[in-house]
Amino acid sequence: MEIFKKAETVRLRSYHDKYLLADDDEDSVNQDRDGRCMNARWKVEILEEANVIRLKSCFGKYLTASNMPLYLGMTGKKVTQTLPRRLDSSTEWEPVREGVQVRLKTRYGQYLRANGGLPPWRNSVTHDVPHRSTTQDWVLWDIDILEIRKKKPPQPILPPPPPPPEVLMATIDDHAEHNSPKEFSLKSPRFSKTEVEDRVSSPGKADGRLIYYRVGDEDGNVDEGAKEELFCFKGLGLEELKQKLEEETGLSDVSICSKNPLNGKLYPLRLHLPPNNSKMHVVLIPSSSKEPKTVTEKREDLFTINLRDLKYLRKRRMYGFEALTFNIHGGYLEAIVRGHRAGLLTTADYNNLCQCENLDDIKMHLSATKYGSYLQNEPSPLHTTTIVEKCTLKLVDDYKHMLCQATEPMSTFLEYIRYGHMIDNVVLIVTGTLHERDVQELIEKCHPLGMFDSIATLAVAQNMRELYRLVLVDTPLAPYFSECLTSEDLDDMNIEIMRNTLYKAYLEDFYKFCQKLGGATAEIMSDLLAFEADRRAVNITINSIGTELTREDRKKLYSNFGLLYPYGHEELAICEDIDQVRGVMEKYPPYQAIFSKMSYGESQMLDKAFYEEEVRRLCLAFEQQFHYAVFFAYMRLREQEIRNLMWISECVAQNQKSRIHDSVVYMF
Template identity: 25%
Template sequence: MDSSYTNFEKYGSLIAEIHGKVSSMLQQSDYESLEQCETVEDMVVRLSHTSYASYLSEELQFNKKEFLKRLNKSFYNEFMYMYRNSENDLKLLLNYFIEVIKIQNFIFLLASKSEDPDLKCMEEIDMLGNFNELDAIKISADMSDVYKFCVESTFLKKYYDKVYIEKEFAKNDWQIIQSTFFKNHIENFYDQINNLDTMDYMKEILKYEGDRKIIELTINTLDSVDIVDKKRIDLYPTVCSFDRGSICKMSECTSMESIRDVLCGHPMYKKIVMYEDNDFMKNLFDLEIKNYLSSLSEFNDLSCTYCYFKLKEREIKNIMWIAECISHENKEGMKDVMVIEN
């Protein structure tokens, strides 16, 4: 039987559901309405007709922290409902989504351990990426304890074993360690799905996300005297759309201008490198949104599930950015919202 027909039989209703979810996301008019608000409470009222309504009771006194908590709870419940009802390829895809957040939480707590030994910052981690073993970091005296109680029995082990980590928390460069974790994680997942016909477009998404990690790592290490040339290349994921020559040039960049010069030779990025630094990054994220939305045009492709949740993450960031601008009376800053319109 043709694989596309088989995929339709298995996942057709799910993919149709995802299309419906994307179409119900906030539109330009919704953001314009939110931008007219004076307080978080006003925003709660304006969101009463959206998917967030059941999590935002108008009777509660909302501050930004509580507002974000409720929005994240909405996201968590929606994701976990789909996750608990998934299997096979869809489970694999959603596991990848969760594991990225688990890695972020893991590195965040380790990086905080020296200055916050009791990890009071634990409440700041993403609830979707929380797992029982993370609590062990609180009582860990050094990285040997972390490995024994938090890593050894979890998915982290296969990535941890590929990274050199000092025993004392403070002696580690957590930016490098996180980059190495992400590099190995994205490469491993790409290999897992390379021969699957249920998420062909996901391979393109991973290449784009690999590109973004390369660009961001290069920007973040422009002032570094240690992370240059081969050391940068070692941190770059091999899952990307850059050719070998561009990778070598990127590893040698010492300024935003030199990064732009490299990107000018790339068919996907050459149109967005003519802007100022801040606009360049915004346009990079705008392109990301377009790439996620393009998943909806793929026939019988599970990638749209992953892309929907990435778009939903962006929507919550948009809402919270408006709330932040309102609290600082910064109406001008609201123009930086990245509207998601299908």
């Protein structure tokens, strides 16, 4: 009850991380993730004598526990907005403290519950008593205070009753004798310090996040042993955060920086704060002292680059000039891809998908996501391939939209992303032809991002030279075939060697291109591509154990960069079993955690462990701005999401739900 006594207006956030909203029909209520709208604001009315509250929506109606069931034959009564002529107990809610959360209990012992699961229950709100342990937390609500309740002014002290007329006249005469000429003063009422602060304080902002900060020196050096200070920030913008930090530290004209968790370097925050009120760890860099400037010097600063900041950027190997010019050509697309990233499935979505009984249930759940428009016209019964194809179509549409809007060098960067799919398609067609599969059937299984005009003619090639001369010479893959040009016939072993040789050349070329771009793109992409090169080196080693490949043959397939290059490659090339591979990889701290999850002698869970580490690194790419790596990260995250959906769909279709969690990689 204490939290509501301080609040004038609140937001209620449910266990599902959704906000209680008053529907626009002014009758019903629901849940939604967007808590910034007026519909999420509830005015608090306190009934002190009964220890209960009323919540009034933006439409001036009260949150009401009705007696009507939400759905016939099912538990849970409907919660509505009403404005009865006479307020009764149905509009009263008793707050019950539960740690940092509260339950809202009706006068009849039921609780306000935010429902989850599949439609039609999802996003609905009822009042009920939860009987199952899985739904007990659905009645817990986080309270966000949007406006603080103003303290009531003290009751004025009534003046004493006026004296009788004769006494009053005597007093006036006496006063005139001793105080001539007349003196009088006008004094403003006095307030205590607390009352003054209450009068000038503005209402709290809608959002709040924890800010951890430390202060560095002018060179960007930070004492790692220093304790991080902490405060709660309720603003929305970077400029507000800067002002708040200056108030907290007493410094002026500071730069707010974020540390890259991969390389430990500092990068300035320029645009906006991370979404979802996530906590932030920042470092404050104070500016050097300056002499006061004349008016002319201040005017010149409006047309010149701040050389001190530019020197600092160069010294810390930050963004350089791209931080100043990136948004001219890349700002719109970076905003687009960050919006796409917000549409990726969350852990709650995966938990709901894992409860589906058939593919139609999966379709129903996905209808509320970005995939809804792609699946809505698909008839029943559904097939797993249909779900995967439609989800892949969403990925392709996003990619094509970004590619059409991109200019150089971003367009070339986006083209590099699809080269890996082109290699997979070439190998698929050649392998299928070797096993006498129908070419048209194989083309239908190719990834849409890896298609090119002459792909259907791949079936005519008998060896590497013919494959290059007749088909691939006019494709972007042509430069990568220089190491594959042999006259040997295409068989399963040679095709696999061709795949890995092409991937090696592709990754090295992509790596060099990113290095030429420089800045944050080079740093982040170097880490992501190095991880991909190391993963392929491990897979090549494990898959070639017990084959005819020699030590030198293995080394030729390893990429010439990455954390394992060159000494790790030397050791992997001589490994003869999975435990020897494990011994090599445990020497490298980033990969030690991956192999520690496996027992000796097994490698079944290695792919999932690598995928989980890749997802972690891809998510970190979104923590910085002004770089192209977010496009690569989004495409890879969306592809991982499609792999998750394919696995879940297969398990549901084959009635193997107990195995669903074996291969699902959670992202958020």
